[in-house]
Amino acid sequence: MSLVALAALSIVGTASAAESVAEGGALATVELRSAAGQSNETSLDGVVEAVRQTRLSTQVAGAIVALQVKAGDRVKAGQELLRIDASAAQQGVAASASQVEAAQAQLKVAASELARQKQLHQKQYISQAALERSQAQWEAAQAQVNALQAQTRVAQAQSGFFLLKAPYAGVVSEVAVTLGDMALPGRPLLTLHDPSALRVTAAVPQALLGSLSSKLDQVRYEINGLAGSAARLQPASVELLPTIDAASHTAQIRLALPPAGAVGGAGATAVVGPASTAVMPGLFARVWLPAGASAKTGPQRLFLPTSAILRRAELTGAYVIDAQGKPRLRQVRLGRVSGDQVEVLTGLRPGDKVAADPQAAAAVAR
Numbered sequence: 001m002s003l004v005a006l007a008a009l010s011i012v013g014t015a016s017a018a019e020s021v022a023e024g025g026a027l028a029t030v031e032l033r034s035a036a037g038q039s040n041e042t043s044l045d046g047v048v049e050a051v052r053q054t055r056l057s058t059q060v061a062g063a064i065v066a067l068q069v070k071a072g073d074r075v076k077a078g079q080e081l082l083r084i085d086a087s088a089a090q091q092g093v094a095a096s097a098s099q100v101e102a103a104q105a106q107l108k109v110a111a112s113e114l115a116r117q118k119q120l121h122q123k124q125y126i127s128q129a130a131l132e133r134s135q136a137q138w139e140a141a142q143a144q145v146n147a148l149q150a151q152t153r154v155a156q157a158q159s160g161f162f163l164l165k166a167p168y169a170g171v172v173s174e175v176a177v178t179l180g181d182m183a184l185p186g187r188p189l190l191t192l193h194d195p196s197a198l199r200v201t202a203a204v205p206q207a208l209l210g211s212l213s214s215k216l217d218q219v220r221y222e223i224n225g226l227a228g229s230a231a232r233l234q235p236a237s238v239e240l241l242p243t244i245d246a247a248s249h250t251a252q253i254r255l256a257l258p259p260a261g262a263v264g265g266a267g268a269t270a271v272v273g274p275a276s277t278a279v280m281p282g283l284f285a286r287v288w289l290p291a292g293a294s295a296k297t298g299p300q301r302l303f304l305p306t307s308a309i310l311r312r313a314e315l316t317g318a319y320v321i322d323a324q325g326k327p328r329l330r331q332v333r334l335g336r337v338s339g340d341q342v343e344v345l346t347g348l349r350p351g352d353k354v355a356a357d358p359q360a361a362a363a364v365a366r
Contacts, residue, residue, distance in 0.1 A: 027364060028356040029321055032302055032348050041301060043335060043343075044253075046202035046221065046285040050193035051256075052168070053281065058084060058183050060161045067179045069190070075166040081190055084183050086162035093159055096152040103145040110134075110141040170194040173281065193281055198257045202287040203250035204240070213240060218290035221255050223283055232288055233258075255287065286336075302350060303341040309334065310358035318344075319361035321353040327361035 066083035069075060117134040120126045174191040183189060200221045204212065220232035235255035244251050257279065309332070310317050316334060319327035332347030348354070355361035 027319075027321070027327060027361055029353040030305055030308055030356050032304055032344065032350060032352045032354055042208060042289040043301075043345075044202040044204065044287040044289065046200045046255075046287045048198055048200055048223065048257075048279060048281055048283040048285055050195065050281045051197040051199055052170075053173070053191065053193040054167060055188045056081070056164060056167075056190045056192060057186055057188050058161060058164060059185050060084065060089070060158065061182065061184050062086065062088075062162060064177055064179055064181050064183055064189075067175070067177070069172050069175065071172055071175050073172045075170060075172060075192070077166055077169045079166045081164045081166055081172075082177075083164070084162040086159055089155065089159045089162060093152065093155045096148065096155045100145065100148045100152055103141065103148050107138070107141040107145050110138040114138040164189065166192060168192075168194060195280070196259075198279060198281065200235070200255040200257065200285045200287060202253050202255075202285075203245070203248060204253050204289075206244060206249045206251070208289060209240075209251055212289060215290045216240060219253070219255060220288045221285055222288070223279060223285045253287065302344045302348065303338070304344050304348070304354060305356065306337065306340055306342045308354050308356050308358060309342060310362070317358075318348065319355035319358050319365065320348065321355065327355050327365045329362075329365065 062084040064082055065085045067081075068079075068083075069081050075081065114134045114137070117126060117131050121128070121131045170192045171194075172190060173193050175189075176191070177183065177189050200223075216238040219235065219238050221235060222232050236258040237256045239254040239256075241252045241254070304318065308318055310319070310329070315331060317329050317331045320330050322328050330347055333345045335343035335345045337343075
């Protein structure tokens with residue numbers, strides 16, 4: 001839906017508003033600015049991720065003949081996840097074992113011949129050269145046995161590659177294959193993560209890095225949409241990575257989530273840590289940097305009365321008064337609500353004059 005359609009929808013039921021504006025003159029406006037009494041904190045969009053997450057693949061090729069798990073299953077360390085057809089590998093192991101037996105038989109013959117040649121040499125019935133040839137034949141037979149035994153051990157080790165097991169206890173996040181699919185070396189088959197260790201990550205612009213390192217203990221986070229998550233939580237620890245991404249010019253900040261049911265530390269607004277089953281990788285989170293961590297050129301927290309916001313269908317907007325005094329609908333993105341004020345993240349600038357009554361503004365803009 002376009003902004004024009006949004007404006008058209010907002011006109012419905014505004015006849016009385018239009019009449020009141022016509023009688024009363026100009027629209028009442030509010031000026032967008034940093035709300036009085038609000039601390040100049042900075043919020044960043046973040047995401048919940050597992051500290052330990054693994055994409056499991058195999059080192060061999062073959063058809064998947066057994067698939068024991070599905071997405072969402074909890075598994076134990078060492079538990080079998082899937083099995084690949086290993087019939088060819090098993091035949092290879094059997095063939096290697098047979099070759100070893102044959103080589104060992106040849107070694108026995110060479111050993112017996114060497115012993116006989118030594119006896120004959122002691123009686124001076126054969127030359128030293130004949131004895132040395134017999135010794136060389138025995139050594140060659142011994143080397144053949146050793147080589148075939150090594151090949152057998154390799155084949156036996158490779159046969160273990162056809163069975164995929166969980167490297168640690170966790171939750172299966174994704175199953176990328178189905179029964180009968182062909183597994184190939186390096187192709188991801190399953191994704192596993194450890195739900196006991198989660199963190200929130202966000203990208204910090206370089207303009208905010210100056211004084212943030214000394215205030216990491218004041219960083220907070222919140223995860224919207226979960227019971228009891230409206231308040232801000234204190235992380236178990238905060239890590240600001242010392243590297244900067246060359247493309248986005250940001251540094252990654254990592255907030256370790258406290259264990260399930262943990263009580264927030266001193267200074268935290270929240271009381272209880274995240275629920276053990278409610279928080280999962282991929283959830284949207286918001287990271288709050290303390291006041292004073294932002295640079296002078298950094299983003300300001302701008303607030304607007306909630307009554308000045310127009311909501312229609314899936315779009316949210318506000319009427320901004322232009323230089324000619326005409327209301328113009330502008331799409332906005334909102335953040336945290338504080339009383340009767342709502343944070344404006346994008347779409348408006350400090351000093352913009354916004355119509356206090358969006359219905360009346362819609363009638364005038366018609």
